[in-house]
Amino acid sequence: MNSAEKKSGLDRSLLAIGALIGAALLAGYVDTLVSAGSTNGHRFGSLVDQHGRVFARDAGSHGYKLVAFGFTQCPDVCPTTLLRMHKVLDALGRTDRQLTPLFVTLDPEHDTPQALEVYTTSFDARIVGITGGAGEVRAFASTYGVYPPGEEQAEMREAISHSPLLYLLGRDNEMLAAYQPTSSADAIAKDIERRSPRGASRD
Numbered sequence: 001m002n003s004a005e006k007k008s009g010l011d012r013s014l015l016a017i018g019a020l021i022g023a024a025l026l027a028g029y030v031d032t033l034v035s036a037g038s039t040n041g042h043r044f045g046s047l048v049d050q051h052g053r054v055f056a057r058d059a060g061s062h063g064y065k066l067v068a069f070g071f072t073q074c075p076d077v078c079p080t081t082l083l084r085m086h087k088v089l090d091a092l093g094r095t096d097r098q099l100t101p102l103f104v105t106l107d108p109e110h111d112t113p114q115a116l117e118v119y120t121t122s123f124d125a126r127i128v129g130i131t132g133g134a135g136e137v138r139a140f141a142s143t144y145g146v147y148p149p150g151e152e153q154a155e156m157r158e159a160i161s162h163s164p165l166l167y168l169l170g171r172d173n174e175m176l177a178a179y180q181p182t183s184s185a186d187a188i189a190k191d192i193e194r195r196s197p198r199g200a201s202r203d
Contacts, residue, residue: 042143042173045136047104050117050129064099064176064196065169069146069162071107072119077164079123080181085166086124087185088192098196104130106146106162108137144175168192 044056068085070078085101092099103120105111108131111119116129131137146163166188168177176195179188 042140044130044140044173045132047130047132047136047140048113050113050120050131052113055128055130063171064192065102065167065173066099066192067102067104067144067167067169069104069106069141069144069167071105071162072111072115073107077162081164081166082120082123082127084181084185084188085127088166088188089124089126091185091189092192099192101127102130103127104137104141106137106141108132108134144178168195 044054047055049055066085066088068078068081070081072078082103085103089099089101101124103116105116111129111131113129113131116131120127120129141162144163144167163178164181166179166183167175168179168191170176177191179191
């Protein structure tokens, strides 16, 4: 390996570490939003799913949504988050449409519907990939503190800073909860059950 290759590898490693640190800081930022009650929802607008269909056309029928944000070339945060989502879905054991799992890309320029379908299916076929125009994706993500509004994203895709949290959204996309990476799948599943209409009826 020549010196240029070594430098490139080091640069990428440092950027990946920076992305992890940024993700940790953003987790605290989202906690602040939840504590402050800044949980109003954002419409899906013309965002599309992995089949190219406008998700908002029947989004109301999806009920609650468990949402992760990221991008398909994410080196570590996204795979870990989506694996945790898969475990949550298994813990819930649901086959109905009370809860829809979503993966919203933060790199719509590269993450086409087809790329999202391949990526999300590799973790769980139940996960719906969401993409769209860059401005609309950013507006949707910023509502939930995925990255601080106005932050300039790095050119290298491995360095896109974003939240590692799983978000529980209500029927109107209001943020009901944000689950930290340290929350176990079983704990998240129990909280979702408690918050769902079915779970609330048993309280």
